[in-house]
Amino acid sequence: MIPIMAWRNIWRSMTRSLVVMGAIAVGIWAALSLTGFATGMVKSYVNNAVQNIVSHIQVHQPEFLDENEVKYNIPDLMAVEQAVRAEPGVRAVSVRSVANGMISSSQGARGVAIKGVEPEEEARVNALNENIVDGEYFSGDSRNPILVSDELAQKLNVKVRSKVVLNFQDRGGSITAAAFRIVGIFDTGNNPFDLSHVFVRRSDLNHLLIPAADSTQSADALAHEIAIMVDDIRNVDTIASSLRAELPGLKVQTYRQISPDLQLYEGQIKNISLIYLTVIMLALVFGIINTMLMAVLERIKELGMLMAIGMNKLKVFLMIVLESVMLGLVAMPVGLILGYITIDYVGENGIDMSMYAEGLENFGMSSIIYFELDPVVYGQVAVGVFLTAVLASIYPALKAIRLKPVEALRTI
Amino acid sequence: MKVITTKGVVKIYNPDKIPVKALNGVDLEITEGEFTAIVGPSGSGKTTLLNVIGGLDRPDEGDVEVGGHDIDAMSDNQLIDFRKEHIGFVFQAYNLIPVLTARENVEFVMLLQNRPKKERRERAEELLRAVGLEDKMDKRPSELSGGQQQRVAVARALAPKPDFILADEPTANLDSKSTANLLDIMARLNEEEKITFVFSTHDQRVIDRARRVVTLVDGKVATDEVREGKV
Ligand SMILES: Nc1ncnc2c1ncn2[C@@H]1O[C@H](COP(=O)(O)OP(=O)(O)OP(=O)(O)O)[C@@H](O)[C@H]1O
Ligand SMILES: [Mg+2]
Numbered sequence: 001m002i003p004i005m006a007w008r009n010i011w012r013s014m015t016r017s018l019v020v021m022g023a024i025a026v027g028i029w030a031a032l033s034l035t036g037f038a039t040g041m042v043k044s045y046v047n048n049a050v051q052n053i054v055s056h057i058q059v060h061q062p063e064f065l066d067e068n069e070v071k072y073n074i075p076d077l078m079a080v081e082q083a084v085r086a087e088p089g090v091r092a093v094s095v096r097s098v099a100n101g102m103i104s105s106s107q108g109a110r111g112v113a114i115k116g117v118e119p120e121e122e123a124r125v126n127a128l129n130e131n132i133v134d135g136e137y138f139s140g141d142s143r144n145p146i147l148v149s150d151e152l153a154q155k156l157n158v159k160v161r162s163k164v165v166l167n168f169q170d171r172g173g174s175i176t177a178a179a180f181r182i183v184g185i186f187d188t189g190n191n192p193f194d195l196s197h198v199f200v201r202r203s204d205l206n207h208l209l210i211p212a213a214d215s216t217q218s219a220d221a222l223a224h225e226i227a228i229m230v231d232d233i234r235n236v237d238t239i240a241s242s243l244r245a246e247l248p249g250l251k252v253q254t255y256r257q258i259s260p261d262l263q264l265y266e267g268q269i270k271n272i273s274l275i276y277l278t279v280i281m282l283a284l285v286f287g288i289i290n291t292m293l294m295a296v297l298e299r300i301k302e303l304g305m306l307m308a309i310g311m312n313k314l315k316v317f318l319m320i321v322l323e324s325v326m327l328g329l330v331a332m333p334v335g336l337i338l339g340y341i342t343i344d345y346v347g348e349n350g351i352d353m354s355m356y357a358e359g360l361e362n363f364g365m366s367s368i369i370y371f372e373l374d375p376v377v378y379g380q381v382a383v384g385v386f387l388t389a390v391l392a393s394i395y396p397a398l399k400a401i402r403l404k405p406v407e408a409l410r411t412i
Numbered sequence: 413m414k415v416i417t418t419k420g421v422v423k424i425y426n427p428d429k430i431p432v433k434a435l436n437g438v439d440l441e442i443t444e445g446e447f448t449a450i451v452g453p454s455g456s457g458k459t460t461l462l463n464v465i466g467g468l469d470r471p472d473e474g475d476v477e478v479g480g481h482d483i484d485a486m487s488d489n490q491l492i493d494f495r496k497e498h499i500g501f502v503f504q505a506y507n508l509i510p511v512l513t514a515r516e517n518v519e520f521v522m523l524l525q526n527r528p529k530k531e532r533r534e535r536a537e538e539l540l541r542a543v544g545l546e547d548k549m550d551k552r553p554s555e556l557s558g559g560q561q562q563r564v565a566v567a568r569a570l571a572p573k574p575d576f577i578l579a580d581e582p583t584a585n586l587d588s589k590s591t592a593n594l595l596d597i598m599a600r601l602n603e604e605e606k607i608t609f610v611f612s613t614h615d616q617r618v619i620d621r622a623r624r625v626v627t628l629v630d631g632k633v634a635t636d637e638v639r640e641g642k643v
Contacts, residue, residue, distance in 0.1 A: 001523050008511035301506045310496025406469045
């Protein structure tokens, strides 16, 4: 009967209960949506970075990572490449040559990393071909084609069909220079990356990297970087460790190791949801305390009577706690469902943030954010609201059981 | 035969500020089966006395024994349990739990006693019939008149089979017809079921029907008169 009493008691002040339930539902909805938004934003950043820049896994010769010199190419490339392609779960592989050098036009010069790629392979690993904003992605027949970003093109005051000169050291240590023609302009959305990378054909770069006197290195077998995309990002660690076992002399890194900021952001998702949850729960605590306190204070006589006729303090305490919990439990499904609908809808259709955050793309995020939420968060929120309701009722419940029946009955 | 005994009971309110001696040495004995009115001018200590013998309040001096239990020796929670088992209360107002129906109100104390559901239900219906409310069992207090509410309160007080029923001005808010009706029911229960009623009142019509009239003046028993004859 105590649950029945508690249940009926919460409907005695219908408006007040509905208001606090509304607040709880909105709080839950906000906690879920904000977490979904933050998760979507981080995922968008990570996905952009993975797709446009780092890929899932990269393989290098360890010294190359430290020294960044072209002589540290991947040894025994054919075998390595074969092993990588044979690895289960690997979706696409791009073999790259990399040189650090300088790009210059008549208007200026900038230091860049020159990536020599096989255009078709690269397109499977990288969204580069989709990020072309002007010209095209390595058109068939032109000699020494190069892709530069729109930011870099602006700095160098060049456009499609302009000529640029690349300077870099070859494997022998001497500086080479070669003219390239811009065939396409790309824009990945990540300005720092775009300003510091250009793409050429690997065969073109390799010819320049190997000095004429060097007959030991074949152009086909020269590469510094293997970029890998896997089928399912969740398997990235297992695939990487299996590759590590297979390629003992090489450094195999996942996107988290290559770009520690990605790992950092991904790791923050959990904290973000906990922070939102805590803030909203704190706000709710005061709302519930206030409501329950009013419910106790306006019922002093009745509570006195209940204790007078033999309802003990534990039962009175439980009744008050139960009333608070019921407020929470009625509001909870409403909030959870609203949150679910919001996340499901925005997860599907996305929300265009370009109006609110113009610079989003400059930080490597897309302007359309798709909400996303780990289902665990629904559980966390549910538990959080339950605990909040219990906690918030303790003070009012203590107040109720501290009443002395005689005095309570005497109050007007 | 259970007895309520008070010996030299003193109750002082506001001992620190302006002390009020609500009870100033009350010696009284109430035996099971009585139909007793506590009367006296306003402020004479009637409510205080009922609270003290019902275990709702503690005396500052003197002893109160109810059915062999020493009230003073009990903790607050023990007192709550004691009241639940041995004392039925009917207050002037706010007797009933507003969110429960008449039947549920009567069942409530039995539920606190962990009586089985069937017994609760049957006894609640029996008691409501006894107070003439068989057709109002599923009504909430707000749907009942003041007199009907007090009758439910009497049924509720009877439900746990207490040794004594203490009623503080049970008719104060009732019109004369409801007052007569309530007293008829109480008198009949006293006659037929040997239920003990101790009630305070200002109302001469109520006083006239008591079999024993204890008059308090300034927190002391001034007169204690047992009347023979019919109620
Ligand atoms: N909580 C309290 N604090 C201070 N004084 C009190 C308190 N309760 C009662 N008193 C005083 O104690 C005295 C006895 O009060 P009590 O309520 O027992 O009288 P009563 O006979 O029931 O009066 P009434 O007929 O008006 O109900 C009164 O002087 C009253 O003012
Ligand atoms: Mg009184």
